[in-house]
Amino acid sequence: MGVPSSLPSAAAAALVLLALLAGGHCREAQLDTGDLDAAGTENYNASDAAVYWGPWQKARATWYGQPNGAGPDDNGGACGFKHTNQYPFMSMGSCGNQPLFKDGKGCGSCYKIRCTKDKSCSGKAETVIITDMNYYPVSKYHFDLSGTAFGRLAKPGLNDKLRHSGIIDIEFTRVPCEFPGLKIGFHVEEYSNPVYFAVLVEYEDGDGDVVQVDLMESKTAHGPPTGRWTPMRESWGNVWRMDTNHRMQAPFSIRIRNESGKTLVAHNVIPANWRPNTFYRSFVQYS
Template identity: 80%
Template sequence: MGLPGSSLPAAAAALALMSLLAVGSCREAQFDAGEALAGHDNFTTSDATRYYGGWVLARATWYGQPNGAGPDDNGGACGFKHTDKYPFLSMGSCGNQPLFKDGKGCGACYKIRCRKDRSCSGKSETVIITDMNYYPVSRFHFDLSGTAFGRLAKPGLNDKLRHSGIIDIEFQRVPCEFPGLKIGFHVEEFSNPVYLALLVEYEDGDGDVVQVDLMESKTPHGPATGRWTPMRESWGSIWRLDSNHRLQAPFTIRIRNESGKTLIAKDVIPANWRPNTFYRSFVQYS
């Protein structure tokens, strides 16, 4: 339990999340269970999200502006910011629950290619899960940005493909490749000495995050801690720690991916850290 008043930032963060969910990002679509699930019975979620596990059937729609990044604010339910800029470059997608995974699928990368529609190029494109799809039209459903959807088309047929609305696609999980980036942490707005919320971004490699732990540089009384404290998933790709003492920075952050790989960013959050600030680090693997 945090110190008196430490619940205020958490409450503010919860209100922000409720506002996001109320507005919504991905569009509502009608769900035809019989048609949507046809052809998918041989695949489990784990089959569909392991690397290079073969092509899996899915469906795709699109939302937002035809050449946009999806959400009007270039954000989404994962908490990522500026999805119109590198490394997202407007190639984001909402994923339904088997892809979004209550936020643990945020940041995962998938190759997708278009099937059947005459406007499809047949070439694969890589998209990143940046948002949640609440109204799936198939067992695996990518609600793509207008940019990503259009990239599946033959040259000059982008708009024609977008007019198709719902299309059949195939997908497979791939590592994320973000040249020049390793991993970054955005300290969220309401963080304070007893409450720390971090948005995990730009993870080159697996992309997804299933657990985040924090190590303080020392105890409140001085000695080094050498102890990892688990953070709790707040929403999307935002993880938080409510403390019963003033947290002692700099902080080292440890991340575990779905594949079991562990990454450590040593002293990535400095002693003079500030809310609403982005910090980037190279990582150690273990």
């Protein structure tokens, strides 16, 4: 939702605040005003947000969706993750602007965030996961949180009061994701077939992010093992795809590279009898 540029800055800011408090999709949290950090003129540096347990950095936070919800109405978002109201997300998702979302390569990244300036803030750090894209930032780093995540920053009993603040100053630092009891997961996307294969990478413990995905077929069309990794293309969010001119031979192994340079391999994670719209889990080998 845009704000008419002819409005005085104070009135425009008030309209923006009302829009943010009303919830909706994080992409609607648009600012045209010049009194909130002139976010569009900032020099973004994604690497500043990639250091684990680095110095606490300044950011701003808003919230969207239902006050105690997971954010988007469909419990998904621009990363493609499913059921963000369930474990391991537990409604603690956030839209991130470009230095956090990183054209989808920041999907699944985990951050500790805290707020202290607002009187309703607890100062306690909470972990959030990047699950969506924020196209209209209000500062250099902008977390548009689910209503649940935003409320968790408050002192006991002051969740709603903090949410009514609309835009708050926070601090953040990158942390490894911790998903006890979960293996890496791959959701084979709808419309996948023997010559087109698309997969959503989910629940990656540790780094959380994915910067490259490669696929190895179990054998060639003529029988012998391939032993060759083929790069997949980033489709959107955390969905990666492969288009071929031959019928791919399953089972498939999948290799993932993180922003830190770590490589994870899930051997034969996609079985020979794989089906579209199906979720497969696997232990991984690190290198």
